[in-house]
Structures are given as structure tokens and as C-alpha cells.
Amino acid sequence: MSRHSVVVDHIAKSYGRVKAVGNLSLDVGRGELFGIIGPDGAGKTTLFRILATLMLPDSGRATVGGLDVVADYRAVRGIIGYMPGRFSLYPDLTVEENLEFFATVFGTTVEANRHLVDDIYRQIEPFRKRPAGKLSGGMKQKLALSCALIHKPEVLLLDEPTTGVDPVSRKEFWAMLLKLRNEGITILVSTPYMDEATLCDRIALVKDGSLLGTDTPGGIVGRYPTALYAVRSADMHRLMADLAGYTGAASAFSFGDTFHVTLAPGTAPADLQSHLAALGHKAVCIEQTAPTVEDCFMLLSKKEE
Numbered sequence: 559m560s561r562h563s564v565v566v567d568h569i570a571k572s573y574g575r576v577k578a579v580g581n582l583s584l585d586v587g588r589g590e591l592f593g594i595i596g597p598d599g600a601g602k603t604t605l606f607r608i609l610a611t612l613m614l615p616d617s618g619r620a621t622v623g624g625l626d627v628v629a630d631y632r633a634v635r636g637i638i639g640y641m642p643g644r645f646s647l648y649p650d651l652t653v654e655e656n657l658e659f660f661a662t663v664f665g666t667t668v669e670a671n672r673h674l675v676d677d678i679y680r681q682i683e684p685f686r687k688r689p690a691g692k693l694s695g696g697m698k699q700k701l702a703l704s705c706a707l708i709h710k711p712e713v714l715l716l717d718e719p720t721t722g723v724d725p726v727s728r729k730e731f732w733a734m735l736l737k738l739r740n741e742g743i744t745i746l747v748s749t750p751y752m753d754e755a756t757l758c759d760r761i762a763l764v765k766d767g768s769l770l771g772t773d774t775p776g777g778i779v780g781r782y783p784t785a786l787y788a789v790r791s792a793d794m795h796r797l798m799a800d801l802a803g804y805t806g807a808a809s810a811f812s813f814g815d816t817f818h819v820t821l822a823p824g825t826a827p828a829d830l831q832s833h834l835a836a837l838g839h840k841a842v843c844i845e846q847t848a849p850t851v852e853d854c855f856m857l858l859s860k861k862e863e
């Protein structure tokens with residue numbers, strides 16, 4: 559038996575002239591929590607729809623649990639739990655009716671697999687009589703996850719499950735994913751939030767349908783090739799323009815309340831400090847900082863361009 563649970567082998571898909579996924583290959587190990595990290599339009603939804611057997615690729619092959627997503631599409635549907643990015647529940651059905659509906663469709667009962675969703679369901683149980691359409695964003699996602707899990711899938715495909723969800727619910731949602739992973743379920747999850755990448759066993763960074771890199775989050779940031787500095791001054795607005803116009807800065811982008819800057823070969827932090835002082839910047843602070851997945855994404859995107 560293959561040690562891979564999901565294999566994507568040179569998959570490509572275009573919509574007319576728009577190339578959504580271009581020749582993408584990756585594999586996800588059994589029991590792995592694997593993140594597809596990329597901004598809007600990276601092709602994440604298209605890839606998930608192909609893996610969930612809802613769309614045919616133009617070329618390439620993919621298997622889930624060793625089953626071909628095209629030839630064995632029926633069998634694939636039986637072993638996956640799919641949570642599409644957009645609302646997947648029946649808004650007029652109550653919380654408990656949604657769960658019962660998904661269990662019935664898969665020929666099982668809520669009772670039979672209750673233990674799988676117990677932790678999650680307990681949090682939404684107080685609202686079990688409420689129509690799903692009237693739940694908060696975080697609650698909806700918890701119910702959608704429960705519905706995707708109720709038939710005990712081998713592989714969970716979660717397309718942007720935390721987009722538009724508040725930070726506390728996002729944290730809770732990821733805590734649930736880690737628990738499910740520990741129970742042996744393979745999870746492929748996409749997210750545009752770079753901070754969520756660090757919670758995955760391995761990640762693939764994608765942009766414009768192409769893979770920029772795949773590794774553990776630690777492996778990705780460990781390969782950052784140069785020193786990175788967090789730079790601030792009293793006039794952050796003008797600082798951006800001044801960094802962009804400085805040939806000693808190889809790259810600069812906004813990161814929280816600082817700018818993350820790399821320096822051109824031969825330029826030292828002291829050179830940047832005096833350059834900014836000469837331009838009249840006050841309270842300049844330049845500190846070396848550890849690169850994050852977002853910094854790696856920016857660097858790899860730039861290389862690609």
C-alpha cells in the first residue's frame with residue numbers, strides 16, 4: 559500500500575484562457591496535515607474541486623487513498639470528507655438536521671460516528687435547533703466540519719475553512735484539525751493566512767496555479783537565504799517610499815506595524831540607518847528579525863516574476 563494518501567501528478571486546468579492550475583505536482587503522506595498556502599486566485603479551489611471529483615483536470619492525474627479521481631470517482635467520494643470554501647450547509651435546516659442529512663446521504667447515522675465529531679459538536683450543540691443560515695461564521699465552519707466528518711472519511715479536503723472567521727474561532731478550528739490529524743485522518747487544507755502555515759506538518763506555497771515550494775514550515779523558513787530586518791520610523795508612510803527608492807534595499811514590504819527589508823549585497827544596516835537619517839527620518843529602528851512563511855512566500859514570488 560502506498561504511504562501517500564493524496565498524489566497530484568502534473569495536474570493542469572484552465573478556464574478558457576485563464577490558467578487556474580498549471581502542471582502542479584505534490585503528495586500528501588498518510589495521516590499528514592498538509593497545507594496549501596496561497597492568496598486569492600492561486601488555484602486552490604480548482605485543485606480541491608478536482609480532488610473531490612467535482613471537476614475534470616485538463617491533463618495530469620491525481621489519486622486519493624490510492625484511487626484515481628477520474629476513473630474511480632465514485633469510490634473516492636466514499637472516502638473523502640469535503641468542505642468547500644463557500645457555504646456548504648443547508649441554511650434552512652437546523653444544526654442537527656444538517657448533520658443527520660449528511661449522515662443519511664453517506665448511509666450512516668449520527669450515533670454511529672458521534673465520537674468523531676463529539677468535541678466539535680459539543681460546541682454547537684446549544685444551537686442545535688437553530689437554522690444553519692443563522693449561525694455565526696465560526697459556528698458555521700464547525701458545523702460544516704462536523705458534516706464533512708460524519709461518515710468517517712479517510713481524507714479530509716478543507717478548502718479555506720477559516721476564511722472570514724474571527725481569530726478566536728480560527729484558533730479553535732485549528733486545534734480541532736490537529737486533534738483529527740492525531741487520530742490518523744489525512745487532512746489537506748488550504749488557507750490564505752500565512753500564520754496558519756506553521757500549524758501544518760508540511761506546506762505547499764502556491765501562486766497563479768504554480769507551486770513555489772513544498773517543505774515543512776521549518777524547512778521553508780530555514781532556507782531563507784539572507785538577513786531580514788524589521789524597520790520602523792516615526793513617518794511610516796514616507797518610509798515605504800524612501801525604502802522603495804533606495805538601491806541598498808533589495809526588497810521591502812509591509813509586515814504588521816513594520817517594514818520587512820533585505821539589503822543589497824555590500825549594504826550594511828548602518829548604511830540604511832544613515833541613509834534614512836539623511837532623509838530626515840526620526841526614531842529609526844532597524845532590528846534583525848526571523849523570517850516567517852510570509853517572508854518566504856514574498857521572496858519566492860519575486861523570484862518567480
Ligand SMILES: Nc1ncnc2c1ncn2[C@@H]1O[C@H](COP(=O)(O)OP(=O)(O)OP(=O)(O)O)[C@@H](O)[C@H]1O
Nearest residue numbers: 573576577578596597598599600601602603604605
Ligand atoms: N469558472 C471559472 N471561469 C473562469 N475563471 C475561473 C473560474 N473559476 C476560477 N477561475 C479563475 O481561475 C483562477 C484560480 O481560481 P481558484 O478559485 O481556483 O483560486 P483560489 O486560490 O481558490 O482563489 P479564491 O480564494 O479567490 O477562490 C482565478 O484566476 C479565477 O479567477
